[in-house]
Structures are given as structure tokens and as C-alpha cells.
Amino acid sequence: MRIVVENVAKTFIDSKREVTALQNINFSIENQEFIVLVGPSGCGKSTLLNIVGGLLSPSDGSIYFEGTNDKPNLAIVFQEIALFPWRTVFENVVYGLEEKGASKQEIQEKGQHYINMVGLNGFEKAYPKQLSGGMKQRAGIARALCIEPDLLLMDEPFSALDAQTRTLMQEELLTIWNRTKLSTLYVTHNIQEAVYLADRVIVLSRHPGTIKQIIQIDMPKTGRDSVQNREQFEKYSNQIWDLIRHDAQEALLEG
Numbered sequence: 001m002r003i004v005v006e007n008v009a010k011t012f013i014d015s016k017r018e019v020t021a022l023q024n025i026n027f028s029i030e031n032q033e034f035i036v037l038v039g040p041s042g043c044g045k046s047t048l049l050n051i052v053g054g055l056l057s058p059s060d061g062s063i064y065f066e067g068t069n070d071k072p073n074l075a076i077v078f079q080e081i082a083l084f085p086w087r088t089v090f091e092n093v094v095y096g097l098e099e100k101g102a103s104k105q106e107i108q109e110k111g112q113h114y115i116n117m118v119g120l121n122g123f124e125k126a127y128p129k130q131l132s133g134g135m136k137q138r139a140g141i142a143r144a145l146c147i148e149p150d151l152l153l154m155d156e157p158f159s160a161l162d163a164q165t166r167t168l169m170q171e172e173l174l175t176i177w178n179r180t181k182l183s184t185l186y187v188t189h190n191i192q193e194a195v196y197l198a199d200r201v202i203v204l205s206r207h208p209g210t211i212k213q214i215i216q217i218d219m220p221k222t223g224r225d226s227v228q229n230r231e232q233f234e235k236y237s238n239q240i241w242d243l244i245r246h247d248a249q250e251a252l253l254e255g
């Protein structure tokens with residue numbers, strides 16, 4: 001499936017003011033592509049992700065899902081994973097499958113498969129309150145993977161985690177992606193995370209949010225952070241930071 005975002009704009013209107021959060025947004029997500037949206041605070045990253053995910057409607061423009069006649073299957077992972085506290089890890093992970101009316105056998109097999117994939121085997125019967133932040137995030141990812149979505153949407157999924165857990169989760173996400181090759185739209189503030197994960201990075205500018213540049217990361221999907229690749233990794237990181245710096249400074253001053 002290919003996703004086309006065409007001329008999307010979004011204006012929020014409330015009693016006090018009108019905010020044009022996005023304007024003239026055009027890009028595609030090719031089948032099995034990992035796209036990362038980066039940009040300073042308030043540039044409209046989450047708004048765009050929510051529009052592609054169908055949680056918000058655009059004020060203008062359209063999203064097309066090419067190559068499918070059915071309603072596309074989308075899964076979203078947020079920064080704060082909302083697990084059902086009264087359900088075990090396993091029951092949380094298979095929630096979407098149950099909703100779809102999957103058979104008992106399918107629920108059992110897929111649930112276990114994705115729990116194993118995110119490294120939560122042994123914790124199937126644990127409840128969310130017994131899990132660390134990183135483990136909750138893994139459970140949320142397994143829940144999203146379990147419905148085998150056409151598109152995985154992730155909005156700063158690791159930003160509430162400590163730096164070391166975050167690095168490990170990035171590595172695991174890449175391993176999972178190499179196995180599943182799911183088309184993914186991923187939002188982050190973090191430039192290194194973007195260069196580490198993306199096939200293409202979309203850099204947004206703010207007020208209103210428009211696409212400043214789309215950068216193809218021409219590096220193999222494994223070992224990007226290795227010593228041999230350091231120079232190229234830094235080249236991409238610097239290129240993106242140069243595009244964002246001015247807007248980020250403005251965002252800082254505006255608070």
C-alpha cells in the first residue's frame with residue numbers, strides 16, 4: 001500500500017484565535033517505507049500524524065491509500081501508552097485482534113508471536129502497573145503490531161523514557177522493522193533518532209507548518225551508528241539541524 005498526502009492544510013479555530021498548524025503538505029509513504037517527521041516544537045508534527053491516522057480531519061487536502069480497496073488497517077503508538085490496567089500484558093496485546101473477532105487460535109498465536117518479538121516473553125500474565133516504562137512501551141508496540149497494520153504511526157514513542165532505555169528501544173524498533181518491514185510514519189524531536197531510523201526524513205518548519213525539505217538517508221539500515229558510518233551519520237544530522245536551528249530558536253523564545 002502507498003499513502004499519498006496531498007495538499008493537506010489544518011487550521012484550528014477557537015474562541016480566541018485561529019492557528020494555521022499545517023499548510024501545503026505533500027508527500028508519500030511508499031510501501032515498506034519508514035518516514036520520520038522532525039521539526040521544532042509546535043511545527044505540526046502530531047497534527048499531521050493524527051490527520052494521516054484519521055484522528056483529525058484536514059481543513060483542506062486529502063489522504064489517499066493506494067493499492068487497497070478496503071479500509072486501511074492503521075495502528076498508533078503514542079508517547080504515553082494507554083494500557084488497560086485491568087488487563088494483563090497478553091490481554092492488552094491481543095485487544096485489537098479480539099475486537100476484530102479473530103479466532104482463539106489466531107489470538108493465541110499472534111499474541112505470543114508479537115510478545116516474543118518485543119522481548120516480553122515471561123511477562124504475559126503481568127499487569128501494566130508491574131511494568132517499567134520501557135516494558136509498557138514494548139507492550140504498546142506489540143499491541144500495535146498484533147493487528148498487522150498497513151501503516152504504523154508512532155508519535156514520540158520513546159520520549160518519556162530515560163536516555164539508555166531509549167537507545168535500546170530504538171535498536172529494538174529497527175530490528176522489529178527489519179523483520180516486519182511495516183510502512184511507518186514516526187514523529188520525533190530527536191535528530192539522531194530520525195537519522196538512525198528513517199528511509200526518508202521530512203523536516204517541517206513552523207508557523208505555519210510546511211515541508212522544508214525531504215531528505216533521503218542513503219545508508220544501510222543496520223549499523224548506522226557504527227564507527228565506520230560516523231562521518232556520514234553526522235553529515236545527515238548536521239544537515240537536518242541546519243534546517244531546524246532557526247525555527248527551534250524562535251520556538252524557544254516564544255516558549
Ligand SMILES: Nc1ncnc2c1ncn2[C@@H]1O[C@H](COP(=O)(O)OP(=O)(O)OP(=O)(O)O)[C@@H](O)[C@H]1O
Nearest residue numbers: 012013014019021040041042043044045046047048
Ligand atoms: N486542538 C488544538 N486547538 C488549537 N490549536 C492547536 C490544537 N492542536 C494543536 N494546535 C496548534 O497547532 C500547532 C501545531 O501543534 P502540534 O502539537 O501538531 O505540533 P508538534 O510539532 O507536534 O509540537 P510538539 O513537538 O511540541 O509536540 C501549534 O501551534 C499548536 O498550538
